[in-house]
Amino acid sequence: MCAQAAQNEPSQQGAKTKVGQEKTLQNDGVAPRTLSDYVEQEGEFWDYLKKNHPVFKYEKDGRLVGQYHLSDRQEEFVDFGGGKGIREKTGQQVAVTYRLGFESILDYPNKFVGPAKCGECHPAQYAAWKRSRHSMMFRFPDEISEADGDMKKPMWGSQATILPDGIEADDVFAVIGTPRTKYGFLDKWLVRGTYHVEDGKLSDLSGKLVAGGNQFSVLWAKYLTPQMAAKIAEFSPGFPTKLEDFKGSSSQVWGTNSYGASYRTKMLFQPATSYCETCHSFKFDFKSKDEFFAALGDAKELRKHTISKGVSCEECHGAGAHLYGARGAGMPSNCERCHQRFAYNEADSKLNPRKPFNVYFKSSCPSCGTEGSQMYSSAHYDKGMRCSTCHDPHEVTANDWQDNYTRVGLKKKCADCHETQASFFKFGGAHAKDDCTSCHMPAMMSCENFGAIQNPDLAGFDNVRMSHVWKISTDKDAKSLNPAPGKPREGGTKGWSWARNEQGRFFIDLMWSCARTSFEDPNLMEPGKGGCHSPVQSNLSENLKFKNQDQIYEWVQKWQTPVKAGFKEINDDIKAIDKALAKSNLAVEAKAQVINYTKQAREIATKLEKDGAWGLHGAEYSQKLVNEALIYTGSAKKLLGIKK
Numbered sequence: 255m256c257a258q259a260a261q262n263e264p265s266q267q268g269a270k271t272k273v274g275q276e277k278t279l280q281n282d283g284v285a286p287r288t289l290s291d292y293v294e295q296e297g298e299f300w301d302y303l304k305k306n307h308p309v310f311k312y313e314k315d316g317r318l319v320g321q322y323h324l325s326d327r328q329e330e331f332v333d334f335g336g337g338k339g340i341r342e343k344t345g346q347q348v349a350v351t352y353r354l355g356f357e358s359i360l361d362y363p364n365k366f367v368g369p370a371k372c373g374e375c376h377p378a379q380y381a382a383w384k385r386s387r388h389s390m391m392f393r394f395p396d397e398i399s400e401a402d403g404d405m406k407k408p409m410w411g412s413q414a415t416i417l418p419d420g421i422e423a424d425d426v427f428a429v430i431g432t433p434r435t436k437y438g439f440l441d442k443w444l445v446r447g448t449y450h451v452e453d454g455k456l457s458d459l460s461g462k463l464v465a466g467g468n469q470f471s472v473l474w475a476k477y478l479t480p481q482m483a484a485k486i487a488e489f490s491p492g493f494p495t496k497l498e499d500f501k502g503s504s505s506q507v508w509g510t511n512s513y514g515a516s517y518r519t520k521m522l523f524q525p526a527t528s529y530c531e532t533c534h535s536f537k538f539d540f541k542s543k544d545e546f547f548a549a550l551g552d553a554k555e556l557r558k559h560t561i562s563k564g565v566s567c568e569e570c571h572g573a574g575a576h577l578y579g580a581r582g583a584g585m586p587s588n589c590e591r592c593h594q595r596f597a598y599n600e601a602d603s604k605l606n607p608r609k610p611f612n613v614y615f616k617s618s619c620p621s622c623g624t625e626g627s628q629m630y631s632s633a634h635y636d637k638g639m640r641c642s643t644c645h646d647p648h649e650v651t652a653n654d655w656q657d658n659y660t661r662v663g664l665k666k667k668c669a670d671c672h673e674t675q676a677s678f679f680k681f682g683g684a685h686a687k688d689d690c691t692s693c694h695m696p697a698m699m700s701c702e703n704f705g706a707i708q709n710p711d712l713a714g715f716d717n718v719r720m721s722h723v724w725k726i727s728t729d730k731d732a733k734s735l736n737p738a739p740g741k742p743r744e745g746g747t748k749g750w751s752w753a754r755n756e757q758g759r760f761f762i763d764l765m766w767s768c769a770r771t772s773f774e775d776p777n778l779m780e781p782g783k784g785g786c787h788s789p790v791q792s793n794l795s796e797n798l799k800f801k802n803q804d805q806i807y808e809w810v811q812k813w814q815t816p817v818k819a820g821f822k823e824i825n826d827d828i829k830a831i832d833k834a835l836a837k838s839n840l841a842v843e844a845k846a847q848v849i850n851y852t853k854q855a856r857e858i859a860t861k862l863e864k865d866g867a868w869g870l871h872g873a874e875y876s877q878k879l880v881n882e883a884l885i886y887t888g889s890a891k892k893l894l895g896i897k898k
Contacts, residue, residue: 320465336598414509420451705746
């Protein structure tokens with residue numbers, strides 16, 4: 255169910271459907287669970303983990319390095335994202351940051367049939383899905399083809415391996431991630447891997463279990479090499495160039511970072527039910543809780559009972575879909591479940607009660623999965639545009655899934671609606687070879703919460719997903735991303751939010767639009783792309799590698815000022831012509847000529863205004879149109895005898 259609709263009161267059948275009783279929410283066919291039901295369902299799983307998970311055994315033996323924080327469904331789904339504040343005001347529990355799936359791995363039995371079954375009758379959709387990252391981001395270790403199934407193989411010229419020190423393939427249930435961003439692991443007790451083992455192995459409980467040093471970062475291993483880090487540090491003072499400089503994000507080897515943890519100091523102890531399964535989905539075919547608990551701790555047994563991996567058919571169309579008449583069969587879920595992560599913002603609610611939610615931030619870059627919450631505050635959203643307006647949900651990856659960037663399968667492109675802007679852009683000079691998304695949809699979101707390398711003011715450097723805001727601000731000082739009032743602008747601090755313009759819309763500042771540094775942005779990284787104006791990726795001359803927003807603003811003004819001045823002159827001329835024409839005694843033929851000239855000039859002025867870029871979509875073409883319009887108005891003024 256959509257958790258934002260859940261109430262505090264128990265459901266009609268709530269008392270009859272708690273985990274462990276004969277009837278379940280899957281087979282009673284009556285009442286949906288409330289958010290409270292969903293949270294309470296996790297209790298028995300927690301009891302098991304506290305008795306059986308190795309973390310607690312290492313702790314008892316004094317061989318645990320760092321402290322753990324127990325993170326449950328109450329925290330993740332009810333408290334995060336400002337949920338506490340809303341509950342205090344309304345008395346209602348809401349899931350602000352997440353929307354919950356219809357089924358959980360704690361539901362026994364479920365009605366999932368698996369994507370291959372759906373593919374029997376829907377081969378075209380299944381084939382598109384199979385090529386996509388939705389199907390690839392949750393795999394068993396022997397399915398990681400890019401590593402030849404070897405989880406201890408150093409990757410992409412680094413010393414880092416997909417599984418960290420002390421963790422072997424049989425210690426994990428699955429690996430989460432693709433070559434686009436990162437790889438994490440879910441251990442065989444279905445707990446998120448926020449740790450590694452030092453001087454030993456998890457399999458025999460030897461050595462020390464250490465917080466952090468747990469996640470393979472494609473960004474860090476493949477692109478953010480020591481050489482690149484040094485290059486960035488030249489214009490981003492304080493950028494880390496040594497392992498120890500990465501602080502909490504650091505690890506024991508370059509290319510592995512600490513995610514959901516701070517190196518050697520703290521880590522989340524987080525079951526998959528509290529976090530992973532919402533978006534990095536998977537399902538079992540266990541018939542009872544006894545079967546489920548018996549398989550925990552045995553990776554091979556868990557894999558044997560896995561019927562669905564990744565964001566597959568039934569995550570959107572319902573378990574069993576029309577085959578079993580699953581609850582809500584048809585489209586019970588949608589993109590927003592994983593891609594509309596909000597945060598309640600008190601300042602935003604006062605500014606515009608219609609849009610009281612901002613984007614969810616973990617640090618100083620918007621979190622992954624916030625595409626929908628960005629779009630929510632856009633003019634596009636208010637006009638009725640939704641994810642499926644442009645996206646084919648089955649073909650979320652149109653290019654090779656092993657690329658470090660994603661080109662999605664689109665049903666509609668910008669130019670299909672913005673014909674005027676496209677006509678200008680066609681004559682845009684050097685920019686004409688780029689896509690609209692190059693400037694209007696820069697990669698701004700973080701998948702790693704890699705605070706040590708975040709610098710929003712310089713549009714980098716932990717930004718891997720494309721923004722969905724579109725509106726660019728050409729203001730010299732405007733900053734899209736801002737810290738909490740009174741807090742420093744250094745990357746990695748908490749409490750950041752997306753700024754709004756005078757119309758209450760989010761916007762993209764000039765640095766992000768023109769000079770971001772991103773190693774997963776197709777507009778910078780696709781074959782033939784030149785890195786835009788990134789100080790370290792661009793193949794342009796040095797004076798076109800922008801290291802601050804002032805440089806970009808100067809170029810913008812150079813293009814926009816003459817076009818804006820020309821537009822004003824055109825309109826002033828038209829007003830003067832209209833005034834003079836009303837009083838003139840010209841012959842009919844001459845009047846007709848004046849009217850025709852004025853009409854041509856007015857059409858150009860309307861076109862310039864509708865484009866709205868004032869030269870940025872094509873400086874020379876825009877100026878050409880201005881000059882044409884001034885010739886028309888000049889000719890009309892001459893016929894009317896109007897002097898300058």
